Amino acid sequence: MALTRLEWFLSWVLRTVMGFLFTLFQLLAPRRSDGSSRLPPITNPLLMFSGVQLAQKIRRKEVMSVEVVQAYIDRIQEVNPLINAMVKDRFSAALQEAAEADRLVKEETGGEEALQHRLPLLGVPFTVKESFNLQGMPNSTGLLSRRGVVSECDAPPVALLKRAGAIPLGVTNCSELCMWLESHNHLYGITKNPYNTEHIPGGSSGGEGSILASGGSVIGVGSDIGGSIRLPAFFNGIFGHKPTPGVVCNEGQYPPASEQQQHFLCTGPLCRYAEDLLPLLRIIAGPNAEKLSLSSEVDLRNLRFFSVPHDGGSPLVSPVAEQLLQAQREVVERLEADLGVKVEQLRIPQLRYSFQIWGALMGAPGRDGKPPKAFAELMAGDGKKVWPVWELAKWILGLSAHTMPAIGLALMEMVQGSPSQFVLQQKEELQSRLEEVLGTDGVLLYPTHPHIAPKHHHPLFTPFNFAYTGIFNIMGLPVTQCPVGLCREGLPMGLQLVAGKRQDHLTLATALHLERAFRGWRDPGTV
Template sequence: MFSSRSPGPKSVPPAENPLLLETAVSLAKKIRSREAKCEEVIKSYIDRIQHVNFIINAVVADRFEEAQEQARDIDTVLDAGDPNNLYPVESMPLLGVPFTAKEAFAIKGLPNTSGLVARKDIVSTSDATVVTYLRQAGAIPLAVTNCSELCMWYESSNNVYGTTNNAYNTGRIVGGSSGIVSNQGQFPNAVGQRTEFLVTGPMCRFAEDLLPMLKIMAGPSTVQLKLEEKVDLKALNFYSIEDDGGSWLCTAVDPELKQAQKMVVTHVEKELGVKVQEVKMEKLKYSFQIWSAMMSESADNQTFCELMSHNESNPVNPYKEFVKWMFGKSEHTLPAIGLGMTEKVTQLTTEQNKNFIKMCANLKTEFENMLGEKGILFYPSHPKPAPKHNAPLLTPFNFAYTGIFNVLGFPVTQVPLGLGSEGVPLGLQVVALPYNDHMTLAVAVELEKAFGGWVNPGRVEEPGDL
């Protein structure tokens, strides 16, 4: 069954077509100016997906033919000079730009299982709200991508589509993102207070694309944001917290990640001429407990076991499923079964819930008092760089580093900081108070300029590259 000749982890080959290395903003301009044909752009992305997807298993269903047809229609109109102004730039800033969405989001004609075997035959008959907004802006959906079972685990693996591999190292897992965007048309969708915690946002290779994408995806919610407001980085107050203070539930932050964060602090102090204050927040030590209490606060929420069964009146028995899993008979993944069991055995008492909910409110107040309307916080994205496959089973609570800001309701921008010694991306999260996304996005642009941002997977770095 095993062979020493089996290939080890590898990265995907680098993207070489110049169109694949353009920002979305740049592509849209080139399509309008006719420097590039829309069909050419769409085909370049389809070719790239077909070239690498057998390695990483990211795309699980596509609409390539429909996308190419849409692209040809756009080219026909633009080649004629768009005499009827069918594609106004003001309302369609992403004309012809391709995008993908998590399979948990509905795209008409594509599956919408969220990795749940019980939903394997479900095909979307309409678009999720966020997909509608992107289409209205001229963007073209290409495909849907993999997720964990019911989107409740931080490894994209399920029994419908299998496991997704990291593009930089196929032996590692992949990650996700969030923001102030409608979840309508996503399964599972949140109800009650959880609508404030289950949020959606753009994931882009280039920081330049984040703000225009967020403006489109947020729809009417954009009015709550200040995305048109110019940000003076030198007028901001910066803070840095190097870890959660030593929670016994989470692993220690990797030294490389700490060093990357220190490099960011040094850059900000040197280039912006400001002082970054190193602070500690004792309550962060209880991030998972706070997250768990806040997630279970609303009495009208479905349990995870109910979601697993896709039938509220007949929830899955996770203990029975575990026995079935041991014999290869369960339709569910081990992480999903484990989450179901955890839900059963570690439900907090009402008194414990009250204590941690109160702690959440106090922690939020502490952050509000510290950050104010001009404050930016640097905090680790995760205790470790991209873990190996299945490793999250041994460190299930490490997600609390991001989960805590979901329940606090703070906007976060995840920023890549180049590759570490293991060949996978390093990074940190940039945090601000609600509706200050424009500040975190501006900081992301600055850090991309300083540290290079997204790295083309498989690129051979020359000596001296940083």
């Protein structure tokens, strides 16, 4: 009981302080016009096909890759001035590669099936998060000190997509050093949500989420160590999948993860259409795809479904918005009506310690006993070490090269202590509970975030809300973020589908069903 009272008191203090700061921010922040909050609707029908469908049409000579790539280039040029999602393009090279793809189709003698087996995404355009190596493209991860860094080779997942025939259009914005849920840095500026440009697209793969949702890309690559695929997918109304760890190679990214963090970091696909998730995962996993049962048929009527509506009331995390709770209830009702299953509602008490568990494990040393590299050192890039307190003083004067979230994280590291035995015990109990519940045939419904996409900079006042996604990085479970309609304000809603380790095919199959039931992605220019 004493612990509960202490938590209540800390929660009250935290919410009071944050409420005061938020009110002050609202009063002092410059007023922005909402005149540019709507994107033009998509008019080219080529932009409304999935990647799988485009590949098939190109193989069958129903459309040329050059036409498809040009259609996406035109759309990017139309919307990117409004959303600032793509930070560097390679349009000329992409058109040349599209012409080569068309030549291969024309000269193919083995038939469509042979071409599909050899080059399953031949001629299909894609985009890449700027933190990944893409040959000839910048790889700064939003650091001013890395503004001149250009990739000399491709990250393994990018290379596998290119080997499958896909054509990269360019790289997209992310948060500074990929450690914040707003894609903002002093090198490329701020990326905006295509459903309302006064709101965030999420992070750190926010540029990917924004360009995909706006119709400027059809498939993309992101990374996720605390929700960086799922949050942008949620805020932008698209699909994103965090695979089982160790399946997709994490090399070729900046910053590199420590030995311990490699168990939590996942590279995965983002896309507008659910049917693209599985083939994309199969391609970027390479030989490791055999570790998953991606070819297995899934009968959803034989699965066990569970719903957890919230984390149980963490004092550090906002309560889940009623609109999102209602959306999850509607998903439960639809699954029960469509499949004839009974979705069991659960309460898992250990989830209320999600942020503490994530923080403790992220900072834990590896098997060699060495702690991960300090965030302040990563902020320095190749320059001198960053001193967080001094950097905060510079930020107040408008002189810092870093964003407030990055400085805040470096400051938190200075006061972070060793994880308590209580937190580690909660982690072990949660791990056991989830493994017991999910087994090899269970799917768990869980909120992706407590709120719909916030306005720009507002996450500074709710910095721990990412715990809803971050906990599953620590648990090592595959998760698919699935859109389930729009809220009253016209912003996307969604939820996470969680399965047991190496049971990725279960959440991917469920996402396909929910896409049919709730219409999936919607053109932001028409809502």
